[in-house]
Amino acid sequence: MTQGRLTSCIPLPVEHKLLVTVIEKAKDWALMHGVGMRDRKHFTKDAIQIAPFVLLPSPFPQTEFNKAVELQPILNELMHKVAHDDEFLTRTLQNALQVDEFTASLFDIWVKVRDEGMAQTLSLGLFRSDYLMQNPDGNRIKQVEFNTVASSFGALTSYLHDMTRYILRQLGQGDLIKNMPENRALSGLCSGIIEAYDLFGVPSAIILFVVEEISYNICDQRFHEFEISEKRPEIMIYRRTLTEIYEETTLNDKKQLILDGHTVAVVYYRSGYEPAQYPSTREWDARLRVERSTAIKCPSIHYQLAGTKKVQQALAAPGVLEKFMGAGAATGRVRDIFTGLYSLDFDENGERAVDMALADTERFVLKPQREGGGNNLYGSDVREALLRMRHSRERAAYILMERILPPLVSGYVVRPGASVPPPLTDLVSELGIFGVIIGTKDKIYCNRQAGHMLRTKLADANEGGVAAGLGALDSPFLLEM
Structure with a gap:
């Protein structure tokens, strides 16, 4: 089965001298506006380097982009319902729990907290649904996965949008900017955190970011903090690892999570999604303490379980979507994105x-x-x-x-420390749509789409994670097809 091809937004290759000049400008723009990451090989807190990025925005069918945007609130609600269906989660995960120690540990915390009686029934979801275009199927989007924990790059891709517009103007292609959709992912995601904070209702409370011991993707995380501080200067934000949470927090008699004498209103996980982030029982004890508290979790433990691959697979089985969504048109639209x-x-x-x-x-x-x-x-x-x-x-x-076999497009990937100009290579792109949902089992307080990201990799690479060093940040260039 062969992959098709989409045409770049401008004729390629770009003339050598112009290409070198524009890339140097773009790299400086990236550094001066925070489109950066810390260097894994030569780590220091005193410097960042550019995040890998694609020089030109990658073509994406406008109808499929719009479809993904419109589906996000539907998918938010679907995953919210799944997370609150105890019987479905238990049945779906039961076989995996026997052999996957990490998922079993998360599940054990969920059962323990649920059986004790949850101190906080509100959950905050900052989700991201990821798609590849299926080229043999007419370039229609197919869902790769649904992320419910630590959905990243909302901040960097918001800034990347402005950088790509700058690049197009430097190439004398400013008229193409109209094909680039606005991206307010950072603002949308941070508004969700603030709404959850306000629902908690304690004016002196704080927000806690759960982070890795070393945060390479520091810009993406810090921009969330800066955005919240800009919108609501009175809200204090703390960063702690799971180990530090174990050492520095307590639960009071009201089950409030206390850090440095402050009640924690919202706990936002940017860590805690893989086994290496729980090196001892202390980190698991910290996670249990947080889940037992009145803090609003992003994600709550049942949201994280709902984001597992076993749940994704189970939802694609006959009749399962109908169980959660009924038999309406929306169910068919969701089933259509499944591979x-x-x-x-x-x-x-x-x-x-x-x-x-x-x-x-x-x-x-x-x-x-x-x-x-x-x-x-x-x-x-x-x-x-x-x-x-x-x-x-x-x-x-x-x-x-x-x-999924997405279409190819030619382009330039700019990486820190790589030769300039980079070679013209075949690329494939993965679209991520962000969503925000806040609710209890019986009531949803907010549910909306909140921006997008595009992540692009070399066509012959299997994985595309930017933070893992495999992909590059990108912006969509919408095509009428």
């Missing part, structure tokens, strides 16, 4: 999925219950893993997903 998703449980369907993947491994991706990029298996690795796990319950911790 083939298959369970690997030890049953007839799981055996059929294993046989299908072994017969044609290039058609599939093997996905574990992990966030953050760099975890999926492709091609010969799929065969090797399935042969190893065929008779092991370990395979129940994975799902099988049909591989």
